[in-house]
Structures are given as C-alpha cells and as structure tokens.
Amino acid sequence: MATVIVLTSGKGGVGKTVASVSVALGIALRGKKTVVVDLDIGLRNIDLALGCERRVIFDLINVMQGEAELKDALIRDRHSDNLFILPASQTRDKDALSKNGMAKLIDGLQELEFEYIIFDSPPGLERGAKLSLYFADEVIFVANPTRASLRGCDRMLGVLQQESKKLQAGDGEVPERLLINRYRSDQSGNTISRQQMVDSLGIDLLGIVPESQSIADASESGTPVITDKTDPAGAAFDVVVSRLLGENLPVEAENELMAGKGGLFDKLLRR
Amino acid sequence: MTETKRTVDIKGNMYTLMSILLHDNNIEKITADLAERVQQAPAFFKNTPVIVDFSPVEISAGYDFNQLFKVIRQQQLLPVAVRGIGDELREKMQSAGVPIVELASTSNADEKDEVTGDSATDNNEEVRSHNSARIVDRPVRSGQQCVARHGDLILLSQISQSAELIANGNIHVYGTLRGRALCGVHGDTSARIFCSALEADLVSVAGHYKVLEEVPAEVKNRPVQISLQDDQLLIEPL
Numbered sequence: 001m002a003t004v005i006v007l008t009s010g011k012g013g014v015g016k017t018v019a020s021v022s023v024a025l026g027i028a029l030r031g032k033k034t035v036v037v038d039l040d041i042g043l044r045n046i047d048l049a050l051g052c053e054r055r056v057i058f059d060l061i062n063v064m065q066g067e068a069e070l071k072d073a074l075i076r077d078r079h080s081d082n083l084f085i086l087p088a089s090q091t092r093d094k095d096a097l098s099k100n101g102m103a104k105l106i107d108g109l110q111e112l113e114f115e116y117i118i119f120d121s122p123p124g125l126e127r128g129a130k131l132s133l134y135f136a137d138e139v140i141f142v143a144n145p146t147r148a149s150l151r152g153c154d155r156m157l158g159v160l161q162q163e164s165k166k167l168q169a170g171d172g173e174v175p176e177r178l179l180i181n182r183y184r185s186d187q188s189g190n191t192i193s194r195q196q197m198v199d200s201l202g203i204d205l206l207g208i209v210p211e212s213q214s215i216a217d218a219s220e221s222g223t224p225v226i227t228d229k230t231d232p233a234g235a236a237f238d239v240v241v242s243r244l245l246g247e248n249l250p251v252e253a254e255n256e257l258m259a260g261k262g263g264l265f266d267k268l269l270r271r
Numbered sequence: 272m273t274e275t276k277r278t279v280d281i282k283g284n285m286y287t288l289m290s291i292l293l294h295d296n297n298i299e300k301i302t303a304d305l306a307e308r309v310q311q312a313p314a315f316f317k318n319t320p321v322i323v324d325f326s327p328v329e330i331s332a333g334y335d336f337n338q339l340f341k342v343i344r345q346q347q348l349l350p351v352a353v354r355g356i357g358d359e360l361r362e363k364m365q366s367a368g369v370p371i372v373e374l375a376s377t378s379n380a381d382e383k384d385e386v387t388g389d390s391a392t393d394n395n396e397e398v399r400s401h402n403s404a405r406i407v408d409r410p411v412r413s414g415q416q417c418v419a420r421h422g423d424l425i426l427l428s429q430i431s432q433s434a435e436l437i438a439n440g441n442i443h444v445y446g447t448l449r450g451r452a453l454c455g456v457h458g459d460t461s462a463r464i465f466c467s468a469l470e471a472d473l474v475s476v477a478g479h480y481k482v483l484e485e486v487p488a489e490v491k492n493r494p495v496q497i498s499l500q501d502d503q504l505l506i507e508p509l
Contacts (some may be wrong), residue, residue, distance in 0.1 A: 151432060158414055
C-alpha cells in the first residue's frame with residue numbers, strides 16, 4: 001500500500017512546492033519508488049522546481065478525464081530513477097478535479113507499485129486542498145514563523161478533521177506534523193519562536209528549514225536543495241525525510257543544527 | 272434522481288434575545304423605569320424582540336398582561352414571549368396565544384413537572400443530566416465552533432485563536448484557551464469558564480462579555496476561572 005503524504009498550508013508562498021520536491025526526492029534517493037503530484041491546477045510549478053518543464057506532455061487532468069494513460073503522463077525525474085512527477089494542468093480549470101478522479105488516480109499509482117505519493121496541495125481552502133486531505137495518510141503543515149501563516153495552518157488542521165476520510169470513518173489516525181520553513185537561525189530574526197509555533201498549533205514538529213538563498217537558487221535551476229547536503233536547508237530537508245521514514249531524531253538536535261559548526265550539520269556531513 | 276424540493280425546513284438555531292426582568296409588578300413603576308432605561312439608548316432598543324421574565328416577582332392570576340405588553344410596546348420593544356410564570360398563569364397565557372419559553376436556569380422542579388411518567392423518570396433524568404455535558408477531545412481549530420446546547424462543554428485539548436466555544440452551562444478547558452468562550456448563553460449567570468491557561472480574545476458569562484486585548488498579568492499562564500459577580504466578570508487564578 002502506498003502512503004499518501006499531503007503538504008499543505010493556509011497561505012500561499014510559504015514554500016510548499018520547495019518542500020514537496022525536496023521531500024519527494026529525498027525519499028526517492030533512499031530507494032523508495034515515489035511520485036510527486038502537483039494539485040495546483042492552473043498554476044503549475046512543480047515541473048520548474050524539478051527542471052522538467054520541457055518534458056511535460058500530458059498532465060493530471062488529462063489522466064483524470066481519460067485523455068491520457070497514467071504511465072504516459074508520469075515524468076521520470078532526472079535526479080533519481082525512483083522519482084516520478086505528475087504535473088498539474090496549466091490550462092484547465094481547477095473544478096476539473098473530482099473525488100472519483102482522485103480515487104482512480106491513487107488506485108492507478110498503487111498498481112504501478114509506488115510506495116509514496118506526495119501531493120503538493122494548493123494553498124487555502126481550494127478544492128485541490130480539500131480533496132488531497134480527504135485521501136491523506138499523513139499531512140505535513142508547512143508554515144513560516146509568522147502569525148498569518150500559523151493561523152492558516154490552524155485553519156487547515158480543522159479542515160483536515162472535517163475532510164479526512166480516515167478520521168471521519170474513525171479508521172485510524174492521520175499524523176499531522178509541522179514543517180517550519182524560512183526560519184532564521186538568529187532567533188531575533190523571527191516574529192515567532194519555534195516553541196511558540198509548536199505550542200500554538202499543538203502538533204509535533206517534523207523539522208525546521210532555515211531561510212537560505214540556496215533555496216531560491218535551487219528552484220530557479222530546477223534542482224531541489226536536498227541534493228546539496230552541505231547546504232543548511234538541504235541538510236535540514238534530509239533530517240525531515242529521515243523523520244518521515246520513521247527515524248527517531250530528537251528535536252533538541254535541531255538547536256545544534258541551527259547553531260552550525262560542531263552541530264548536527266557537521267555530524268551529518270561527517271557521516 | 273427525482274428529488275422533490277421541500278418548501279419548509281425545520282432547524283434548531285440559537286439566538287441571543289434580550290429579556291426584561293421584572294423586579295416589581297406595579298405597572299406604573301415599570302412604565303417609568305422602563306422609559307428611563309430605554310431613553311439612555313433609544314436607537315439600540317428600537318424594535319428589539321424581548322422576552323418578559325417574571326421569575327423574580329410574584330404575579331397574581333388576575334394580572335393585566337395586556338397593559339404590561341402595551342407599556343413595553345410603547346417603548347418600541349417587541350415582547351415575543353414570557354417566562355417564569357406559575358402554572359395557573361401558564362394556561363391563561365397559552366390561551367391568549369403568548370409563547371412561553373423555559374430556559375436552562377429555571378428550577379428543576381418545573382422541568383420535572385413536564386416529564387410525565389413513573390419511577391423510570393428518575394433514572395432517565397440521571398442519564399440525561401450525564402449526557403448533557405459535551406466532551407471534545409480533539410483541538411478546536413481556528414474557524415471552528417463548538418457548541419454544547421444543553422449543558423457543560425468539556426474540552427480536553429487546546430483551543431485555537433479565532434475558534435469559538437459556546438455552552439449553555441460551564442466551559443472547562445484542559446489546555447490553553449485562545450479564541451472566544453461564551454458560557455451560560457441562555458442566561459445562566461452562575462455559569463463559569465475554567466481553563467488551564469488563559470489567552471482568550473473574548474470571554475462571556477450569560478451575555479456579560481469582556482474583550483481581552485491583553486491577559487491580566489496576575490492570571491497569565493495560570494489556571495483560572497471566570498465567573499459573574501454583581502454583573503462584573505471576575506477572572507481569578509485557581
């Protein structure tokens with residue numbers, strides 16, 4: 001059974017796509033067959049983040065409406081043979097998404113023996129966001145250290161409770177974890193501290209990714225930041241992937257990670 | 272797919288209504304006092320539906336309700352129902368077509384009178400009073416509303432900013448209370464709010480509300496209770 005991981009946020013621009021591609025590639029680089037699906041219909045950008053924009057022929061909506069075979073629409077990533085990309089449609093309307101279509105898509109991906117399905121959800125309360133939460137086995141809430149972003153996540157946590165198929169059926173838990181993005185390593189640079197964020201949402205922390213110019217550069221070049229583990233953001237995403245795959249890295253370690261030299265980054269690099 | 276469209280839906284809703292609480296049955300006195308109160312904010316009261324609450328006073332069966340209602344209407348208030356009247360008056364009101372509402376803080380004796388039945392009644396009462404509390408063990412998130420219509424609201428997790436808690440009875444929060452909490456919404460002035468940490472934006476007991484732009488230092492990050500005393504909201508550490 002494939003695990004469906006949804007990355008979501010209340011507000012746009014917090015780094016969902018960057019996080020989605022890095023998480024997806026990170027899992028793939030550890031040998032798991034993974035697909036990352038762009039659900040932001042009409043505003044496709046995952047192809048850019050992974051540098052495959054010239055290879056997009058069919059998209060998600062083509063597949064859902066039976067205009068293309070799933071295996072023809074999947075694009076193999078150039079960084080890992082285990083990673084596939086299903087781009088969003090740039091031309092269609094987002095109303096083309098349906099619950100049936102999503103269910104069929106997930107079944108189709110199961111048949112192709114994917115182990116992880118990563119949904120890059122559109123921000124806010126759009127259909128794509130609600131539909132992905134309906135099918136989620138696990139949700140990553142992406143937030144920046146700002147109050148607006150936090151409130152957005154809080155709202156989405158409520159939406160998850162209402163939408164989730166599993167939670168509504170009482171069929172097990174849907175782990176919900178927080179990924180703080182664009183965190184400044186100097187505490188004073190953040191509006192809200194890490195602890196305040198975790199306390200106010202009351203969910204577990206999956207990881208903290210520091211603010212870094214390398215993220216913007218990586219997105220522009222189409223190579224996710226996780227490929228460079230000497231980069232603080234890249235190393236931070238690697239920790240996130242480890243935690244997602246069940247490794248029990250202590251959160252305290254992230255203090256050191258932020259501190260830089262002699263911290264977790266150094267330890268990771270020496271491995 | 273043949274679905275006949277209904278012309279009518281019957282739904283339960285909660286409304287906040289003002290009530291006129293009578294402390295005396297003398298019509299002249301009421302007329303003067305009411306006029307004085309309304310004069311303070313005529314625009315605010317204009318065409319406002321009100322419930323006339325007789326519970327604090329003794330009213331004889333021969334009381335002239337029509338005269339009282341007339342006085343109230345003269346002040347541009349609209350009596351929509353009465354409460355707190357005895358049994359013999361109840362019939363008189365009902366035959367006159369005046370709706371009677373019984374709210375939560377009415378004494379138990381009245382409620383029991385309405386329950387017809389035998390010895391099983393007591394057991395049912397007990398079951399009902401246990402069920403009347405609503406227990407929520409998940410967090411209440413921004414944009415969500417959590418309502419206990421018949422009694423206490425007990426929340427085992429945290430309450431987020433811009434979430435809303437509404438209870439007829441008390442509200443107990445075993446986490447940090449952010450957002451809004453309104454207890455005793457049917458007018459129970461003895462209702463209270465309890466929480467392990469107070470960071471709420473707004474708290475209210477029986478319609479007396481307080482906006483907390485800042486949590487008072489002496490109760491910050493401490494378990495507190497909020498109660499109504501002499502029409503004042505009291506926030507005190509536990």
